[in-house]
Every structure is written in structure tokens, then in C-alpha cells.
Amino acid sequence: MSYRELTWQGLWQNNPALVQLLGLCPLLAVSNTVTNALGLGLATLLVLVGSNITVSLVREWVPKEIRIPVFVMVIATFVTVIQLLMNAYVYGLYQALGIFIPLIVTNCVIIGRAEAYASKNPWHHAAYDGLMMGLGFLIVLVLLGGIREVIGNGTLFDGAELLLGDWATALRIELFAVDYPLLLAILPPGAFIAMGFIIALKNGIDRYLEQRASKPVKEVTRARVTSQG
């Protein structure tokens, strides 16, 4: 698979959050602000790249029968590293994300990529795949965080200093002041509803592109009965 193809797959065609619907638990739980979303997205991205490289490097020596435990051990190691790093350098965010940092171990995106791609491909492809999948996840996470923060709180980048240091307080944008926040957007149901709309939007764009691409063809030679596999 070419790098171009990997980029397209990770960011759009096979986006882990919008198409594979993997890793929904952290996606829905911590996307209540942009800052939290960005923090968890970056952590997941780093773990994904690290575990993909490692799994790809050791793929010749891991027996098929015990590959899953090995993958989990690799992932858990990277998660522990990230967790300790976050504890040391971004303590405020570490506290805000709480249990969801260790829970990255159970994020299906990571083990899914290890199993489906990294264990069958050379390490540089695996690293790039991890990067693109992680970015795809990160973008959706931040988008969802942005939507929920704007609707629920009227702000963007609230608390960014937890992640980026003190200068980031200037990033905080107050779009409108709300006396009574729309709590639902901040609470879990808001995540599900917003996620549904994002997926619908993605499918709508796909359909629009498909229609536009197929428009010039007037003559239908055969009816396609199976989906494009």
C-alpha cells in the first residue's frame, strides 16, 4: 500500500472513529472539551505509532498463537510510558483525563491496527499507518470536542493551559456567554448525538462525491448489485 493510500484510508475512507467505529468509549467520554480531546487524541496517537512500529519489528518472532497477549503487552508498555510522561509534564490534564489514559490499552483502534496491519507489513509502513490512523482518530475527537464545547459552554480551548503551558490561556475563545449551559452537550448523551451527526455528515459527503463522480456517465451498462468492496 502506498503512503498516499494509507493517508486516504486513515483520515477518511477507513477512519477509525467514523467508519470502523472503534475506540468509542474514550471518544465519547473525554470529548467534552477541545483540550481534553486533544490531550487524549495525542496520547492515543503516540501509543498507536509506538505499538505499530514495535509490533511490526517483532512480527517475525511472535508465534501466531500468542500474538494477542504479546500485542497487549507492547501496547500496555507504551501506555504506561505515556501515562508517566503525562503525570510528569501535564499534570492538570492527567487529572482531567483520569482513568481514560490507562484505558488506552483497551482502545480497539490500537490492537486493531496491530493485528490487521502492523503484524503483516514492514515497520516504516506500519509507523505511517499508525500516524494516519491516530490522526484520523485525533481529528474526529477534536471536532467532537469542539462541537460539544461550543454548544455546551460557548467556549473553545477552555483550559488549554493544562496541555500547552501557561501561554495557552490566551487561546481561550469565548464565542458567546451562556448563563445556563446546555448540560446535555457536555454529558454523555450529547456525545452520542453529536457523533451521530458527524457520521451522517461523513456519509452524506461520501454519497455526494459518489453521485458527482458518476454523473457524466449516462449509459448504464449493468446494474451494480454489490457494494464497492
Add this chain to the structure above:
Amino acid sequence: MTFKLAASPHAHQRRTTQQIMRWVYLALVPGVLTLMYFFGWGVLWQLALAIVTAWVAEAACMALRGRPISSAWRDHTALVTAVLLAISIPGMAPWWLIVIGTAFSIIVVKHVYGGVGQNIFNPAMAGYVLLLVSFPVQMTSWPLPQSLAQFDLSFWDTTVLIFSGYTPAGYSMEQLRMGVDGLTMATPLDSLRTALNHQLTISEALAQPIFSGLAGIGWQWINAAFLLGGLVLLKVRVISWHIPGGMLLGLLIPASIAWLFAPDQSVSPLMHLLSGATMLGAFFIATDPVTAATSNRGRLYFGLLIGFLVFVIRTWGGYPDAVAFAVLLANMTVPIIDKYSQPTAYGHASGGRGGQS
């Protein structure tokens, strides 16, 4: 003389959706009038705001989906949703509350699922739950019944209060909710819950001024008025007795058991029936033909489940009233209820479960 042979069915249901919905409005009139009598003019504004929002949202959705917009005016389902939501929320609530709730009901709960007849959840109650979860303070700020209130609010006062948050004299909702003794008063169910949480017995709790009569000032008459409207709907056969009967029974049985065993710690069955949204829920909300079960036996189960859930949530839940949550939870079980309550077709062996034939 010739006999025309026509295929069955020979008896037609001639009512259209509009006619059914018109009966529902009509049956709501006594309830709305009673609400106005006890809680002031606010409910009229809520109704107006809800109806306008529902129309605009419905028309916008129809336009987006490429359907004729005029049907938003012609079939009245959006309006019934709006009306039910408007009478469920406190009359003096700020104007944006009902606008957000109605827009959510119509756009997300109804049209995202496919419009009239396709929605899984009762739109009015889903909108209510959105508001209750998001704005708990505004949604539980019921004004005092007029006979207990310190201030007499004119129509103009109410209007200014709804649109600006303060009356022309400068009182906020918080101040208006204080009785003559300066204490803020909640709705009867809310006060009872607070009292029980403070280890008071029911008889001590009932000593508060809001509880004169059977189930709290105002509420018993409001419930009686909705009951009257509901009986009219039963009489003209817009609804069948299964859902309201099931729901009231489902509430009455556990409430009676609890009351017989622990009369000092439980709300009396009569109070359960006549307070909060019990009657409105039983006759107008749970009977929504789209989201309820379809067979008569299924409707009975559906009603019983709602009644039981109302009792459970009122007794142990975190919110004072429960009809909205109970209806939504029961909506989710409708596919299962429908599957297992499918009537046996004539000529087939009885006891067959749905889906196996």
C-alpha cells in the same frame, strides 16, 4: 335487487390523522384551563412559542428533505408534540427553554428518525428530558399555585417575566416562588421527596401548606381535568383503554403495596395518581400511536411497564417526577413487546410467537 359484494374490511375507520389530532387538542382544553387557573397565564405563552417553533422546525425539515412543506401545516402531529411539551414544562419558564425543547423534539427526535410515524421515541418526552437534564433549575421552577403566591401576576407581568427573566416590578423567578412565609416551595412530589430524604414521615411532610386536599393544591384538579379529557378521548375512541388503564394499574399496584406495608414512608396511591404528570402521561403522552406497542395485549404490557417505572423512579430515582423517563424507557422495549404480543392469526395454532411463522 342486487347485492354488491365487497371485500373486507366492511367497517372503515374514517378518521384521518388530522381529525384524531383535533380530538386530542379538544380533550386537552380542560387541563390547560385548569393549569391557567392555578399557575397563571404563562402556559398560554408556552403554547404559542411551542407551536410557532414546531411549525418553523417542521417546515424547515420538510424543505430539507424535499417534501411538500404544506404537509407541516396539514398534519397536526408536530403541533400535538409542541402542545404536549408546552403543558409539561413550568408556565413561567424563560422563552428559550421551550424553543430549544420543541426544536430538538421536531428536528432530532422526529425528523432525523424519518418523520411522522418513524420515530422510536416520543418526541415531546424526549424534548422534555433534554430540557430536564440540561436545565434542571428552570425545569423544576414551578410557580406557586395562585392561592399561595405572594404576588398576583397579570398577563403583562407574565409576558415580561418569560421574555426577560424579571417581572416589571423586578422580581425574579426565585423570589416569585416564595410563599407568603418567605419560604421557597417546590411541587408536591418534590417537597415530599425532600421531606422523606430528611427522615420526616409522610404525615409530617403533609403538614406543609402546599398539601391541602388530596394531592397538593392545584395538582389534583389539574390531574382531574386531564382525566376528564382522557375519558372524552376514550369515549370517542381516539385511544383505547389499554395503555392508560395499564399505566394507572401499573402505578397503583406497587404504590398500594408500598403504602400498606410502610404508610409512613411511602406516598399514598391516591397521591401518586393525582399528582405530577400522571393523568397527562397516561391519557395523552403514553398513548402516542407511533411510539407505543401495536397490539392490544402489547399496549397493556406497555402501559403496565410505564406505570411501574413511574413508581420506581418516583420512589428511588433522582428526579421528582418520572413520566418522561418511564415513557422513553418503555419506548425502547416496544420492539420486544410487539414481538411477543403478536396476536394469533385466525386459523393458526395458538401460542405461536411472533416472527416464527
